[in-house]
Amino acid sequence: MKKQTEKMDSWQAMKQLLPIIGRYRLLLVLSILLAGVSVVLQLYVPIIFGQAIDQIVGVGRVNFAVIGQDLVKIIILVVLSAAATWVMGLINNKLTYQTVQDIREKAIRQLQLLPLSYLDQHPSGDIVSRIIADTDQLSDGLLLGFSQLFTGAITIVATLVFMLSQSVGITLLVLVLTPVSFIVARFIASHSYQMFRRQSQTRGEQTSLIEEMVNGVKVVKAFGYEKTASSRFAEINQRLQKYSQQATFYSSLTNPATRFINSLIYALVALAGALSIMAGNLTVGGLSVLLNYANQYMKPFNDISSVITELQNAAACASRVFELINQEAEVDPVDLEGDDETAAAAGGEVVFDHVDFAYQADKPLIQDFNLTAKPGMRVALVGPTGCGKTTTINLLMRFYDVDKGAILLNGTDIRDMPRHALRKNFGMVLQDTWLEEGTVRENLAYGKEDASDEEIIQAAKEAHSWGFIRRLPQGLDTPLSADSLSAGQKQLLCITRVMLLDPPMLILDEATSSIDTRTEMLIQQAFDKLMQGRTSFVVAHQLSTVVNADLILVMKDGKIIERGRHADLLAKDGFYSKLYHSQFAKLS
Incomplete structure (x- = not known):
C-alpha cells in the first residue's frame, strides 16, 4: 500500500504520534495518577489554611492548638505532593525519551528502505536535521506537555470541584469567563504552528548548506566561492531569524494575555466574595480559599497555553519526521x-x-x-x-x-x-x-x-x-x-x-x-x-x-x-x- 507523503498538519502529526506513546501506556497511566495525587494534595492545602484563618476570631481569641495541628497537616500534604511530583517527573522523562528513541529508530530504519531517488532529491543536511534537530525539538515539547498538560487539566477539574464545595455562585462566575482563555489559546496556536513549521524547514536548509560548505571547503576556497557561500548563508539565516522571531512573538503573547484574564477573574472573585461576607454567606477564611482556588484555577490555563505553543513547535517538527517515515519504502523490511x-x-x-x-x-x-x-x-x-x-x-x-x-x-x-x-x-x-x-x-x-x-x-x-x-x-x-x-x-x-x-x-x-x-x-x-x-x-x-x-x-x-x-x-x-x-x- 502506498504511504502518505504529503505535508502533514499538526493534528495528523499528533494522531500518528499517539500510537507510539501508547506503547508506554503503563507509564502514561502512572503519570496521570501521580499528577492527580499531587494536585488533590495541593488543592486541599488552601482548605486547611482557610480553617486556620477562621480560628483567628479576634484579639485574645486565637485557637493556637488547632492552628498548630493545621500547620502539621499542611507540611505533610506539601511533602507528599512534592514527592508525587518528583516521581511523576522521572516517569515523564522516561516516557518522553523512550518515545523519541522509537521515532528516531523508525526514521533510521525507513531511511535504509527509501529508494535512491528520494535521497537524490533531498539534501542530506535536511534529512539529518529531521532525524536529529527536529526530534530534539519534539522531545522538548513532549516533556513539557507530559509535565504540565496532565497536571493542568486535573488542576482545572479538581479546582472546580473544591470551589463548588465553597460557593456555587462564585464558581459559576469563574466558569463564565473561562472560554476567553480558550479563545486566546486557539488564536496563538493557529498562528504559531505555521511559523514553527517554517522555522523547522529553514533550519533544515541551513544545516544542509553548512554541511555542503564544510565538506567542500577546499573547493570553496580553491574557486573563491567564500563570498557567495556567505551570501547564501546570510539569506537563509535572515529567513530563519524572521520565522523564529515571528514564532517567538506569537508564543510570547501567551503569558500577558492569560495573565490579564487571570487578574480580571481574581478581581471579580474578590469583589463577589466580599459582598458574600457582608451578606453573611461566607467567612474570611472561605474567601481566602476561593481566592486561592481562583488563582489555582487560572494558572493551568497559563501553563496549558505555553504547552500548546510548545506542542505546536513539537508538532511542526514531528510532521517533518513523520513525512520521512511515511515515504513509500523501496522494499519490505524483510527484504533488507x-x-x-x-x-x-x-x-x-x-x-x-x-x-x-x-x-x-x-x-x-x-x-x-x-x-x-x-x-x-x-x-x-x-x-x-x-x-x-x-x-x-x-x-x-x-x-x-x-x-x-x-x-x-x-x-x-x-x-x-x-x-x-x-x-x-x-x-x-x-x-x-x-x-x-x-x-x-x-x-x-x-x-x-x-x-x-x-x-x-x-x-x-x-x-x-x-x-x-x-x-x-x-x-x-x-x-x-x-x-x-x-x-x-x-x-x-x-x-x-x-x-x-x-x-x-x-x-x-x-x-x-x-x-x-x-x-x-x-x-x-x-x-x-x-x-x-x-x-x-x-x-x-x-x-x-x-x-x-x-x-x-x-x-x-x-x-x-x-x-x-x-x-x-x-x-x-x-x-x-x-x-x-x-x-x-x-x-x-
Whole structure:
C-alpha cells in the first residue's frame, strides 16, 4: 500500500504520534495518577489554611492548638505532593525519551528502505536535521506537555470541584469567563504552528548548506566561492531569524494575555466574595480559599497555553519526521535482511532485455538497451560523460528499477529477487570512495564481518594496499577519519574490501581513477586474476584499462552504438576508434 507523503498538519502529526506513546501506556497511566495525587494534595492545602484563618476570631481569641495541628497537616500534604511530583517527573522523562528513541529508530530504519531517488532529491543536511534537530525539538515539547498538560487539566477539574464545595455562585462566575482563555489559546496556536513549521524547514536548509560548505571547503576556497557561500548563508539565516522571531512573538503573547484574564477573574472573585461576607454567606477564611482556588484555577490555563505553543513547535517538527517515515519504502523490511538462499550462482548470466529508463519521465536516457553477458564474460562500458554507463550499473544493482523491459540474472527477473540477495552477488568498486568512522579492519571487513586477520592481510596484499596499511601507526587497528588517508589510499581500501569479499560477479566503475599509474597496473593484474571465471562489468573513461574485455559496449545518449572486442572496434574505425586514439593523441 502506498504511504502518505504529503505535508502533514499538526493534528495528523499528533494522531500518528499517539500510537507510539501508547506503547508506554503503563507509564502514561502512572503519570496521570501521580499528577492527580499531587494536585488533590495541593488543592486541599488552601482548605486547611482557610480553617486556620477562621480560628483567628479576634484579639485574645486565637485557637493556637488547632492552628498548630493545621500547620502539621499542611507540611505533610506539601511533602507528599512534592514527592508525587518528583516521581511523576522521572516517569515523564522516561516516557518522553523512550518515545523519541522509537521515532528516531523508525526514521533510521525507513531511511535504509527509501529508494535512491528520494535521497537524490533531498539534501542530506535536511534529512539529518529531521532525524536529529527536529526530534530534539519534539522531545522538548513532549516533556513539557507530559509535565504540565496532565497536571493542568486535573488542576482545572479538581479546582472546580473544591470551589463548588465553597460557593456555587462564585464558581459559576469563574466558569463564565473561562472560554476567553480558550479563545486566546486557539488564536496563538493557529498562528504559531505555521511559523514553527517554517522555522523547522529553514533550519533544515541551513544545516544542509553548512554541511555542503564544510565538506567542500577546499573547493570553496580553491574557486573563491567564500563570498557567495556567505551570501547564501546570510539569506537563509535572515529567513530563519524572521520565522523564529515571528514564532517567538506569537508564543510570547501567551503569558500577558492569560495573565490579564487571570487578574480580571481574581478581581471579580474578590469583589463577589466580599459582598458574600457582608451578606453573611461566607467567612474570611472561605474567601481566602476561593481566592486561592481562583488563582489555582487560572494558572493551568497559563501553563496549558505555553504547552500548546510548545506542542505546536513539537508538532511542526514531528510532521517533518513523520513525512520521512511515511515515504513509500523501496522494499519490505524483510527484504533488507535478504535471503541468501536465493543468491545466484557464481559467474551468472546477465541479460538486459529491451530496457528503457529515465530519471525524469520527459527526459529519456536508456532506450531499448539489449545485452547478454555470458557467465565469466568481461563486459566494458565506455562512452562520453552522461551517456548512461553508471545508470546501467544502477539498474543492474536495482538502485533504480527499469521503466520498461527486464534485467535477468540466471533467467530470473531481478525485480523478483530480494535486493540484498541480488547485491550479495556483486562486488562493487566505485569512483567515489566511502569509508566509515572506524578502524581499517572494520572498514575492510564491512561486507564480511567474520573475516580473519589472515584473510584481510591476504586481500590487502592482492590489492596492493598492505604496503601502506602496515606503515600506519596501529596497522589494521588504526582509526580512520575523513582526512586521515589520501584519495588513492581510500580507493585501495575499497578495492581490498571487494577482494576480501570474493564475490561471484564484479562491477568496477572507474575503480582506479585515483591511483597512480604504476599501482594501477598492479591493481589491474589483481583484477584480471579476480575476474577469471566471473561475470564482470567495467565502466572506464581510460580505454587502456578495457582492452582485454570480452565485450566492449560503446554508449552514446543512452544507446549502444557499437559493440565488440577492442581490436574489432578499432578495425571498424568508428566512434570507439576515434575515442581511443583521441586519448593517446593528447598524451603525445
